[in-house]
Every structure is written in structure tokens, then in C-alpha cells.
Amino acid sequence: MTKELWKGNEAVAEAAVRAGLHAYFGYPITPQTELLEYLAKRMVELDRVFLQAESELAAINMVYGAGSTGARAMTSSSSPGVSLMQEGISYIVASGVPCVLVDMMRGGPGLGNIAPSQADYFQLVKGGGHGDYHPLVLAPASVQEAVDLTYEAFDLAMKYRSVVIIAADGAIGQMMEPVELPPMRDIEPKDQGWELGGAIGRDRRIITSIGLEPAELEQINLTVQARQALMQAAEVRYVERWTDDADLVVVAFGTAARVAQSAVREMRERGLKVGLFRPISLWPFPTEQLAQIAKKVKRFLVVEMNAGQMVEDVRLAVGSEPSVAFFGKMGGLVPMPEEILERIEALELVPVGS
Amino acid sequence: MLTDAMEIVWQRPSSLTPALTHYCPGCGHGIINRLVGEVIDELGIRETTIGVASVGCSVFAYNYFDCDFAEAAHGRAPAMATGIKRVRPDRTVFTYQGDGDLASIGTAEIVHAAARGENITVIFVNNAVYGMTGGQMAPTSLPGMKTTSSPFGRDVHRAGFPIRMSEMLATLDGTSYIVRRSTHDPGNVNKTKKAIKTAFQTQINGLGFSLVEILSACPVNWNLTAEEALHYVEEKLVPYYPLGDLKVAETVKNMSVR
Numbered sequence: 085m086t087k088e089l090w091k092g093n094e095a096v097a098e099a100a101v102r103a104g105l106h107a108y109f110g111y112p113i114t115p116q117t118e119l120l121e122y123l124a125k126r127m128v129e130l131d132r133v134f135l136q137a138e139s140e141l142a143a144i145n146m147v148y149g150a151g152s153t154g155a156r157a158m159t160s161s162s163s164p165g166v167s168l169m170q171e172g173i174s175y176i177v178a179s180g181v182p183c184v185l186v187d188m189m190r191g192g193p194g195l196g197n198i199a200p201s202q203a204d205y206f207q208l209v210k211g212g213g214h215g216d217y218h219p220l221v222l223a224p225a226s227v228q229e230a231v232d233l234t235y236e237a238f239d240l241a242m243k244y245r246s247v248v249i250i251a252a253d254g255a256i257g258q259m260m261e262p263v264e265l266p267p268m269r270d271i272e273p274k275d276q277g278w279e280l281g282g283a284i285g286r287d288r289r290i291i292t293s294i295g296l297e298p299a300e301l302e303q304i305n306l307t308v309q310a311r312q313a314l315m316q317a318a319e320v321r322y323v324e325r326w327t328d329d330a331d332l333v334v335v336a337f338g339t340a341a342r343v344a345q346s347a348v349r350e351m352r353e354r355g356l357k358v359g360l361f362r363p364i365s366l367w368p369f370p371t372e373q374l375a376q377i378a379k380k381v382k383r384f385l386v387v388e389m390n391a392g393q394m395v396e397d398v399r400l401a402v403g404s405e406p407s408v409a410f411f412g413k414m415g416g417l418v419p420m421p422e423e424i425l426e427r428i429e430a431l432e433l434v435p436v437g438s
Numbered sequence: 439m440l441t442d443a444m445e446i447v448w449q450r451p452s453s454l455t456p457a458l459t460h461y462c463p464g465c466g467h468g469i470i471n472r473l474v475g476e477v478i479d480e481l482g483i484r485e486t487t488i489g490v491a492s493v494g495c496s497v498f499a500y501n502y503f504d505c506d507f508a509e510a511a512h513g514r515a516p517a518m519a520t521g522i523k524r525v526r527p528d529r530t531v532f533t534y535q536g537d538g539d540l541a542s543i544g545t546a547e548i549v550h551a552a553a554r555g556e557n558i559t560v561i562f563v564n565n566a567v568y569g570m571t572g573g574q575m576a577p578t579s580l581p582g583m584k585t586t587s588s589p590f591g592r593d594v595h596r597a598g599f600p601i602r603m604s605e606m607l608a609t610l611d612g613t614s615y616i617v618r619r620s621t622h623d624p625g626n627v628n629k630t631k632k633a634i635k636t637a638f639q640t641q642i643n644g645l646g647f648s649l650v651e652i653l654s655a656c657p658v659n660w661n662l663t664a665e666e667a668l669h670y671v672e673e674k675l676v677p678y679y680p681l682g683d684l685k686v687a688e689t690v691k692n693m694s695v696r
Contacts, residue, residue, distance in 0.1 A: 133524045150524060175511050288504055292509035
């Protein structure tokens, strides 16, 4: 397969099409708008459903409806739009409706700006709506990885009857990189026994998130928790580099990890034992894997494009003994490798052989 | 036990479940549920219909209709129905919404579904009050109407004016069939049923957005007896919300009906 140069937003859109996307509903917001624009053309050409909704609220609820029939449905947005979608995400998770959401994160809070950010970590990973739940959250660090995760996301959504979120950022959405696109899949819808489609020769089915009796609502919650337990058992994803002998491990995801990797590589070239740990699944978080590393490594540096939202999860994983430092940029600023290098230098590592 | 000598003269529509409803005595929802059930029966579309319930007293509609159903978030039923209809255009999709849901929190969703001409049917029950939460002022509450959140009567200088949703929606090019009916007496109940049937037929014929607004009594939250509440509909609601056809597209007038 040859690689082609693709813009992140358009590559993610094409990956969704090839994964069998049946219906897309979206609303324009920078820096994800090219995703919507690409599908406005592509979906119509393929005689599939494309609809520009009147708001992100409507878009997520259209996805809720389409997903209720078992169709592969998706929406995409950026941070302020995702805030609006939180209501729908809570309902969708409670109802066990599969769908995919792409968040090309931008600077916040408030209207913020259109520059790349990772400040949606809390609202994506911690269950940003009401009630107890976590969606499956996957964070790509390149356009290729965004393509691969989006392509797989629909199967994961169906498997766990959950919302699967691709947590990328404006940098990944806007930049062009060589990518290898996956083959076009022909999805033959198979009835799983819960989808709405008309009660022809069977009992009626109901997609709902209400459980007025507390015992009934507890059951809905237990079902959600059981689905999450399956995800925790099977969907933890991460990448480790140079952690085996590390004195210090940098923990970062997405674009921040990409930048951090340059700094870590430079440190290795200088003979310093620095490693990199990159969670790909932000939920479920690779807690066990980090805990294993913390048995040997006593210093961690978390690098994020926010005020340190993932630091809480790293601290929970490594326990109270290791030191956990943080370096982050807010407001849509992306850290430079040199800045990360300075931070690592400030932690005063001893070079190999000295 | 039915014997040969006996004849069924009245029964529950097969599109309704035997469930006991949660509706209060004198409430119009029971009548309207039944009318929708009868229409679905008569059109023979129970197995190909998907309903979308909303939030408010209509929240348990899915318990009462024997067809596939989704329960939407507050105000979002038209968006959810849009999602369903777009991927299943071969199915009949209807929402069942109250005035708090449709005319307040869900105004954006209903206006844009109508503007797009979504080929769905909306059953809009207007009782001028938030019933489920205990009788607060609705966007449709009449000027001077006493509710638990307008205890001195709706003061239009502070709380604004009621919204005539059907008139508003009828101005949109995307709509095909917008009518207002009432349930305060048997004659009007029959007219309501006919309108519901026309609305469903509009959708079945692929003619676009149809909505039937139905004035309905809420005696408990109006602090009236069931009988007084019916008079209230006739004497207070109907003058503010005139009954009639607000928009019937030529295509709907000329459609062939089964």
C-alpha cells in the first residue's frame, strides 16, 4: 500500500466512511470543520446519510436516534461543541447505544480559541455528563493513528454498546501527514436483538435511559458498569519507549506525547536514562502498566496541553512514593521540545556511566 | 369468555399495550394515546412504526404503545426522530411531545426539524402547563394563568407571552401539514383523530413534516374538576389557540389515502 498525504480531519472522515459509517450528523466548529465538509460531499456521493444539524445538541441526539437502529453513526466537534453534547452522551451510554464521537480539542475554557489543546481530558475521560459512566476514549498522536483508531472505533462501539470518543486535537485535525488508509468495508447490518427497526413478528423494543424505580435504575447502572468492566479488561492501550532502564519516565498523550518524544530521544542521545509512556486509551487508563513501571522508576514528568488534568490519573497509578512533576501549556499553546528538555534537565538526572 | 352469541363492540387498539397509564383522572393524554393507537391500527402500521417519547407527562408513552419506541432527552425528540428516520426512511416515525418539551426547551429542535421538512409526524399535546413537575408555568400558559411558578397569575410584562407554535411552524416552507385540534368534547375528539390520521398519511406518502397540536385538559394542575377543565379548554384555551388548519400543502390535499 502506498502512503498518501492527507489532512487529519479529512483522513479521519475517510477512515469513518471506510469503516462503514452509515450516518453522520455534525455542526461546524473550528478546528474540526473540514471533517464535516469532507463528509458533506463524500456521504452524499455514496448515498449515505449526511446532515448538518442546527446545533451540537441536535447533532448528538440525531446520532442517538440513528444509533438506536443499529446504524453506524458518528458526530464530530471541538471542545465547546463537545460540552454541549455531554447531555446526549450521558443518555446514549445509559441506553447502550453505540456511536462514535471525534473531538478535535481546542483551547478553553469558555469560547477559548481555535488552537490545539488537551483541556477536554476531564470532560471526556471522567464522564462529562450526569450520572456514573465513562466512554471509551482513545487518543491518537498522529494522523495515521487517528485513522486507525477511527476505523476500529465503530467495531468497539458495537461490541460494548458504548460511546467511543476519538480524543484528538486541533494539531492532528489540521496537519497533513502521509497515511495509509484502510480498505473500504461493506457492513452488512446484523440484528443484535436490541435495535429499533419496527416490531415485525417480534415483541416491541425500547431504547430508554429512564428507570423511575431505584432498583430498576440500579440495574441500568450495573449494566453500564459491566460494559465498562469489559472495556477495562480488554481495551487498555499504551506505548512504552525506553522505560526498561529509565530513571525518569515522561507520561504524555496525543500531540503532547509526540513533542515529548523528541525531548526524550534527545536525552537518550545525551546518555540520560529517560523513558516515555504514552497512554492511547485515556479511559480505560493504563493504571496497572504505570504501576508496574513505578516499582522501578521513582520520578515521573507529566506533559500535557492543559493545566495537568491527567496528573491525577498518573498519581493514582504510581502511588504516593514516586515524585510526579508536571509541565503543561494552556490556552492553545503547544510545548516545544526544548521546553520539555529544560524541565527534564531541572530534575537533575545522572548520565549513564558517571 | 367470548361466546358465539357475543360480539366485540369496543376494545383496546392492538397498538396499545394493556399497561395501566400514570395519567391523572380527567387528563387528555389517555384520549390522545388511544387516538394515535386507533390510527396506527387502521393504517396497519404497528409493526413498521417507531415512536419517540419525550420528557414530561409523555415520558412513559413508550409503555403504552405496542411498537418500537425510543425515549428522548427533554426537547430533543425531533432530533432523535430525525436520526431514526434518516437511516430508516421505510419506517413511520412519530414523536409524542408536550408543550413544555416542544415549545420551551425543544424549540430549536422542532423548528429545524420542521424547516428541513423531515418526513416525520409530531403529536403535540398542549395543556398550557408543566404537568409532570407539578404545574409550573409553561411557554403556552395563558396570560394571567395561575401556576405554581406564576402564583399571582402569568404577568406578561415579567414572564412574556405564550407561544402559538403551530402558527409559527406553519410559516416554514418545510412544513406540509400543521393543524390544531382539541379534545374537550366528542366532536372535537373525532376531528382530532381524523387529523392524526392525515398526519400519518402525509408521512406515509413521503410528503414531509406533519404536526397535530392537540389542546388537552390538565385538571389536577389547573386546580379544576375534570368537567371544569374541559370547559376551561373550550372557553380559555381555544380562544387563544384557535382550532383549525394552519397549513395543508397542496400535495397533502391531493394525496391518495388508504
